[in-house]
Amino acid sequence: MNPTPQDAQLAVKRVLAEVNKENEAAYRVIFEAVKICIASGMNRREAAKFLGVQARRIDRHGQYFRSLLATRDLFRGALNAGSRSSADAADVEAIIRRAWKR
Secondary structure, three states: OOOOHHHHHHHHHHHHHHOOOOOHHHHHHHHHHHHHHHHOOOOHHHHHHHHOOOHHHEOOOOOEOOOHHHHHHHHHHHHHOOOHHHHHHHHHHHHHHHHHOO
């Protein structure tokens, strides 16, 4: 079953209720939700308004981009990560599964 824009909107709301927009799990859920909305025929401004994200973070190809803060934290975390990176990855996957109800 293909997710609809309404499913995408619910997934974004679920993930943002749990973590902030700068979190890796939120980024991955929003990225997928934007793709679903664009594929259903929405333009980027409509998709952004529908999902509750900033339109300037969606490019003209329909891809959602991280903020500079999230990018900095991503690289900082990669450089400082030791054994906790696998635990963090499992946490991210669990949050994504809960958001999409998989």
